[in-house]
Amino acid sequence: MSSIISVRGLNKTYASGFEALKNVDLDIRRGELFALLGPNGAGKTTLIGAICGIVIPTRGTIHADGHDIATDFRAARAKIGLVPQELATDAFETVRATVSFSRGLFGKAASPAYIEKLLRDLSLWDKKDAKVMTLSGGMKRRVMIAKALSHEPTILFLDEPTAGVDVELRRDMWQMVRKLRESGVTIILTTHYIEEAEEMADRIGVISKGRILLVEDKATLMARLGKKQLTLNLQAPLAQLPTELSGQPVELSADGTALTYTFDSQGEQTGIGTLLRRLNELGIDFKSLQSSESSLEDIFVSLVRERA
Numbered sequence: 001m002s003s004i005i006s007v008r009g010l011n012k013t014y015a016s017g018f019e020a021l022k023n024v025d026l027d028i029r030r031g032e033l034f035a036l037l038g039p040n041g042a043g044k045t046t047l048i049g050a051i052c053g054i055v056i057p058t059r060g061t062i063h064a065d066g067h068d069i070a071t072d073f074r075a076a077r078a079k080i081g082l083v084p085q086e087l088a089t090d091a092f093e094t095v096r097a098t099v100s101f102s103r104g105l106f107g108k109a110a111s112p113a114y115i116e117k118l119l120r121d122l123s124l125w126d127k128k129d130a131k132v133m134t135l136s137g138g139m140k141r142r143v144m145i146a147k148a149l150s151h152e153p154t155i156l157f158l159d160e161p162t163a164g165v166d167v168e169l170r171r172d173m174w175q176m177v178r179k180l181r182e183s184g185v186t187i188i189l190t191t192h193y194i195e196e197a198e199e200m201a202d203r204i205g206v207i208s209k210g211r212i213l214l215v216e217d218k219a220t221l222m223a224r225l226g227k228k229q230l231t232l233n234l235q236a237p238l239a240q241l242p243t244e245l246s247g248q249p250v251e252l253s254a255d256g257t258a259l260t261y262t263f264d265s266q267g268e269q270t271g272i273g274t275l276l277r278r279l280n281e282l283g284i285d286f287k288s289l290q291s292s293e294s295s296l297e298d299i300f301v302s303l304v305r306e307r308a
């Protein structure tokens, strides 16, 4: 798959002297849903801003669909839709007018039919004649999405799309994102809600303190870094972990009623058989067991902590 966005050696030092992006290289594949994960202040909005031409890089190059952002800005920007983190709309305009106007800004011929479809898809059609300022926060966010899609971009950036958004809008938003992706639009979203990335993304990039720490297929990342745990609920509590089990990846819960065994989900042998035999030899009975897998959240937290 060819890359639709390519970022090379990107640096951004703000006027304050703060270095928000440090030598970022990133390729986004055509048609993928890429989630950029990172804690607050990691540089996500700065990176998106640079790709969308809002933030002027200190160093480095960016291409979007073959167009150099610095030298061929209009052509590059016409391919891109951006739903910014902050709500910013033309408060005094009607919904339909502000979305139609956005389309015009990108030099696209008017298309009332497309705008109608867009507003219907976003449950905004009923509000088409309402002034933007009269809408609720959730509705304003829908307007932001409609504006971002007004010129039929092939690349869509969503910067923290679901931060502070109600359940209904979040659900609609994901449905819409899925549909767009199916129609071939490349989607890049930033989030610090990891479940979202876990559910939606094809690939995940992790950014922390202005550096890209890794970029990987979601499935590979989960398999590579994922650990599994087996928890045994004991018949009778133990006062302490038997010495026969010390030195093994086994922990006793504080109340002594459960043993947790951690193993590598990728490993050849899990060691569970050996563990169970040993427990049997020790006369430790258990009444139930359950296994769990580390979530992307666990992986992410440990990664950011490790490299901090």
Ligand SMILES: Nc1ncnc2c1ncn2[C@@H]1O[C@H](COP(=O)(O)OP(=O)(O)O)[C@@H](O)[C@H]1O
Residues within 6 Å of the ligand: 014, 015, 016, 018, 020, 038, 039, 040, 041, 042, 043, 044, 045, 046, 047
């Ligand atoms: N205009 C600016 N001037 C100086 N520092 C900035 C500016 N914008 C952002 N920063 C700083 O750059 C860092 C990255 O910010 P940002 O890209 O917004 O992170 P994120 O979106 O991941 O939360 C933060 O420490 C932020 O305070």
Ligand SMILES: [Mg+2]
Residues within 6 Å of the ligand: 044, 045, 046, 085, 159, 160
């Ligand atoms: Mg941000």
